[in-house]
């Protein structure tokens with residue numbers, strides 16, 4: 012089968028980018044091959060090029076969605092990078108708890124949650140401080156563009172390898188039960204997180220405003236225009252004194268005009284003014 016032409020590649024890369032934000036440059040052509048060959052074979056096609064040519068000739072929403080899902084990088088693990096979680100717990104949330112002691116309401120959004128380790132890490136963190144959070148209404152919304160990782164997140168079942176990555180043994184023993192060779196999160200933690208399919212390129216206004224948004228390790232795959240679009244929308248969904256947490260290596264210099272980078276907490280951007288969305292809602 013002949014290689015994809017530059018036009019074929021650009022057309023498919025364009026479709027993927029418009030629908031998901033994922034930027035594919037010609038040097039990433041190998042990603043199409045590695046991610047889509049198994050998918051093409053499952054559909055009875057010998058080759059990913061055949062699959063792409065077929066979908067270009069007969070555009071099909073369901074297949075395009077599956078292609079985009081197959082192209083996603085779902086890498087994640089419990090308490091990923093450690094520091095953001097201790098910063099959230101010991102710094103951001105302990106201040107937040109004092110500032111909002113009357114209202115006692117906290118809304119958190121994990122905006123690209125993959126298989127759920129990030130929001131479940133937060134839910135375990137809250138449960139570890141159950142006395143301090145007594146009487147609070149805490150909502151953790153976790154969203155992702157892809158149905159497959161979300162289904163795994165909702166099931167809350169992780170392999171031995173997955174629980175060995177980042178999860179302290181005492182939390183494994185306390186919050187998981189062993190099911191054959193896997194580990195299932197206990198209902199108390201599972202029910203603390205609401206999972207929902209959501210594309211970061213879509214309008215966020217229906218989600219309401221949040222005190223803490225984690226959007227880590229996803230915008231690295233977007234081009235500059237895509238990053239700007241998503242960051243502008245995320246800014247609007249943050250409450251006053253709310254924080255946006257990005258991945259430590261994500262450079263957003265100048266892209267968050269209404270948020271201030273925290274001088275002490277790497278990857279944290281704080282809103283000091285009320286959000287546009289909350290002003291409209293008031």
Ligand SMILES: C[S@@+](CC[C@H](N)C(=O)[O-])C[C@H]1O[C@@H](n2cnc3c(N)ncnc32)[C@H](O)[C@@H]1O
Pocket residue numbers: 030031032033083084085086087088091122123124125126129154155156157160209210211212226227228229
């Ligand atoms: C590398 S994982 C990061 C998971 C987690 N935030 C972490 O840092 O461990 C990136 C996730 O972003 C999701 N994603 C990519 N594009 C998206 C979009 N446009 N809207 C929502 N989620 C998206 C992917 O499906 C994938 O699960």
